[in-house]
Amino acid sequence: MHGPQLRSIARATAIPGALLFLLAVLAHPKRDGVHIHEVGQLYGVTHGLEAVGLLLQVLGLVGVAWLGADRLRPRDLTAIYAALLGTIWYFGLIVVDGTRNPVTAKYAPQLVHTSADLDSGTAIIVLPALLLFPLGYVLLGLLQARHGARLTGLLLGAGAVVYTVGGLAIFGLGPASPAVQVLEIVGAVPYTIGFVMMTRFWTAEVSVGPRAPVRLGR
Numbered sequence: 001m002h003g004p005q006l007r008s009i010a011r012a013t014a015i016p017g018a019l020l021f022l023l024a025v026l027a028h029p030k031r032d033g034v035h036i037h038e039v040g041q042l043y044g045v046t047h048g049l050e051a052v053g054l055l056l057q058v059l060g061l062v063g064v065a066w067l068g069a070d071r072l073r074p075r076d077l078t079a080i081y082a083a084l085l086g087t088i089w090y091f092g093l094i095v096v097d098g099t100r101n102p103v104t105a106k107y108a109p110q111l112v113h114t115s116a117d118l119d120s121g122t123a124i125i126v127l128p129a130l131l132l133f134p135l136g137y138v139l140l141g142l143l144q145a146r147h148g149a150r151l152t153g154l155l156l157g158a159g160a161v162v163y164t165v166g167g168l169a170i171f172g173l174g175p176a177s178p179a180v181q182v183l184e185i186v187g188a189v190p191y192t193i194g195f196v197m198m199t200r201f202w203t204a205e206v207s208v209g210p211r212a213p214v215r216l217g218r
Contacts, residue, residue, distance in 0.1 A: 006063055007203040014060020018195040020053030025163075025188040031175035033109025036101055043105075047098025054091040057195065058084060064202045079136075079143040086129070086136030093129035096122060113175035134164040137191070140198070149201055155194030163187025 024046045029039045036043045061084045065077060100122070104112050111117040118126065134157075141157030144150070166183030173179055 003067070006067060010060050010063030010067065010203050011199060013056045013063065014199040015196050017053045017056025017058075017060060018192045018199075020049055020056065022053075022188050022192040024050035024053060025184055028181065028184070031113050031170060031180060033101075033105040033112030033175070035176075036105040036112060037109055043102055044098050047094050051091055051094045051098065054087055054094060058087050058091065060199055061087060064199065067202060076143050076146075079139040082132070083136035083140040086132035086134070089125070089129040090133040092125045096125050113170045115171060130164055130168060134161045136160075141194070144194075144198060144201075149197070152194050152197040152201065155190040156198060157194075159187050159189070159191025159194055161187070163191055 028046050065080045101112050137160035138157040141153035144153035163184050169180050
């Protein structure tokens with residue numbers, strides 16, 4: 001596949017994926033079991049949109065990694081792969097969340113989004129996702145900063161961390177706490193902006209030699 005085609009595909013997947021992810025976070029209903037049961041299909045719809053957004057971001061990151069393969073050092077590519085892995089794992093978390101919780105909310109609403117509902121099968125997906133997602137984007141943010149895109153790196157890394165903290169706050173503050181939604185939105189907005197900026201930088205046409213440092217700009 002030629003460079004211009006790959007750049008177009010990366011933009012056409014990554015950018016809409018990031019925006020769809022943000023839309024799903026903004027539209028997310030309350031997280032307690034009673035409310036999830038009351039809103040019916042809306043909970044599943046928002047998680048479906050978020051899952052599609054993350055999947056599109058995965059495709060975009062694959063394109064970014066491919067474009068950077070011949071002009072970045074191995075440690076730089078590792079940061080992109082880490083973000084890719086974190087996004088894939090978080091996609092799994094969203095799928096599990098969106099399919100499991102509506103059923104639990106119907107029969108045992110008091111268990112939804114509590115540690116009592118975390119079995120070993122779910123933990124294999126949920127716990128690594130909550131670690132790998134923010135870690136991957138912190139590493140990708142540091143990569144951006146090393147190549148001159150400090151603002152992009154800050155938005156990506158800090159946004160992903162705050163968004164994940166919002167998810168973890170469910171277990172400390174309870175699923176009905178409005179602070180959970182606030183934290184997730186406060187994190188998702190800069191994360192989305194940073195992801196769009198990152199995609200535009202990496203898919204811009206540049207003339208560099210193999211393994212040469214790339215200046216991405218601000």
